[in-house]
Amino acid sequence: MLTNDHRADLTVQRVRHPLKFRLLQVKQVHALTPHLIRVTFTGDDLHDFVSASFDDHIKVFFPEPGADRPALPEAGPDGPVFPAGQPRPTARDFTPRRFDREARELDIEFAMHEAGPAATWAAQAKVGQYLGVGGPRGSLVIPTGFDWHLLIGDDTALPAIARRLEELPAGTRAAAVIEVADPSARIEFSTRAELHLVWCYRNETGYRGEPLLQAVREIYLPEDGEGYVWAAGESATMRAVRYHLCTERGVDKSRIRAASYWKQGAVAVHENLDD
Numbered sequence: 196m197l198t199n200d201h202r203a204d205l206t207v208q209r210v211r212h213p214l215k216f217r218l219l220q221v222k223q224v225h226a227l228t229p230h231l232i233r234v235t236f237t238g239d240d241l242h243d244f245v246s247a248s249f250d251d252h253i254k255v256f257f258p259e260p261g262a263d264r265p266a267l268p269e270a271g272p273d274g275p276v277f278p279a280g281q282p283r284p285t286a287r288d289f290t291p292r293r294f295d296r297e298a299r300e301l302d303i304e305f306a307m308h309e310a311g312p313a314a315t316w317a318a319q320a321k322v323g324q325y326l327g328v329g330g331p332r333g334s335l336v337i338p339t340g341f342d343w344h345l346l347i348g349d350d351t352a353l354p355a356i357a358r359r360l361e362e363l364p365a366g367t368r369a370a371a372v373i374e375v376a377d378p379s380a381r382i383e384f385s386t387r388a389e390l391h392l393v394w395c396y397r398n399e400t401g402y403r404g405e406p407l408l409q410a411v412r413e414i415y416l417p418e419d420g421e422g423y424v425w426a427a428g429e430s431a432t433m434r435a436v437r438y439h440l441c442t443e444r445g446v447d448k449s450r451i452r453a454a455s456y457w458k459q460g461a462v463a464v465h466e467n468l469d470d
C-alpha cells in the first residue's frame with residue numbers, strides 16, 4: 196500500500212484570482228428537484244473565468260426591481276468600487292457548480308427557500324434574463340489525494356459536494372452526509388469515488404440541523420490514513436458539526452474546512468469557521 200511519503204503533497208493551498216465582474220445571460224433553467232434549480236448562464240465575459248476549487252464562491256448580482264440588468268461595481272485595486280451615492284446592488288454568494296470555457300457556460304444551482312432575493316429570482320428565472328457575477332477572488336485548493344474525504348452539508352452545499360464528488364479520483368474513499376427537507380430533494384451524484392452516502396431529512400424531526408448533526412455523530416471515521424473534512428450549511432449547525440468533529444472525534448483543525456453558508460434569520464452571511 197502507498198504511504199503518504201510516496202504521494203502528492205497534501206498541503207491545502209490558497210490561490211488568488213484577479214477580481215472581475217461579468218454580465219451573464221440565462222441560457223437554460225432546469226429544476227433538478229422541487230427544491231433545487233440549476234441555471235446555466237452564458238456570455239463572452241466568461242472567456243477568462245477561473246474557478247480552481249469546488250469550495251469557490253462567486254458574488255451573484257441581481258437586477259433591482261424594474262431593471263433588466265444588475266448594476267455591477269468596477270474592480271478596483273482593493274476590491275469592488277461601487278458608484279457613489281447609489282444603494283449597493285443586491286448580491287449573494289453562490290458556488291460555480293460547472294464551468295465550460297469553450298462553450299462559455301457557467302452553472303449555478305439555487306436552493307429554494309421561503310424568501311430572499313436570490314431564491315425569488317431563481318424561482319422566476321427565464322432564458323434571456325441578465326445577472327452579474329463577481330469573482331471568484333480566490334480559491335482554497337484542497338488536494339484530492341487524501342486517503343479519505345468527508346463532505347457534510349445542507350441544500351446550499353449540494354452544488355459544492357456534487358462538484359467535489361465529480362473530481363475525486365477513482366477509488367478514493369469518500370463519505371457524504373447531507374440534510375435536505377425530504378427524499379424529494381435528493382439528487383444523483385456522478386463520481387468515481389467509493390462513496391458512502393447518508394441522506395437525512397429535517398421534515399422527519401421538524402428540527403433543522405438536528406438530523407445532520409446526529410448523522411455526523413454516527414458517521415464512521417477511518418482511523419488509518421490522512422483524511423479531510425469539508426462542511427458547509429447553516430451557521431449554528433456548522434458550528435456544532437465542527438465542534439463535535441474537532442473535540443469529540445479528534446479531527447485536527449488543519450484537516451477541516453467548515454463554513455456558514457447562511458444563517459437562520461440573517462441575510463447574506465458567509466463565515467469561515469476557525470478558532
Ligand SMILES: Cc1cc2nc3c(=O)[nH]c(=O)nc-3n(C[C@H](O)[C@H](O)[C@H](O)COP(=O)(O)OP(=O)(O)OC[C@H]3O[C@@H](n4cnc5c(N)ncnc54)[C@H](O)[C@@H]3O)c2cc1C
Nearest residue numbers: 252289290306308311312313314351458460461462463465
Ligand atoms: C461560499 C458560499 C457558497 C454558497 N453556494 C450556494 C449554492 O451554490 N447554492 C445555494 O443555494 N446557496 C449557496 N449559498 C448560500 C446562499 O448564499 C444563501 O442561502 C443566501 O442567503 C441566499 O440568498 P437569498 O436572497 O435567497 O436569501 P437572504 O435574503 O440571504 O435571506 C432571507 C432569509 O432566508 C433565510 N435563508 C437563506 N438561505 C436559506 C436556505 N437555504 N434555507 C432556508 N432559509 C434560508 C435567511 O436566514 C433569511 O432569514 C452559498 C453561500 C456561501 C457563503
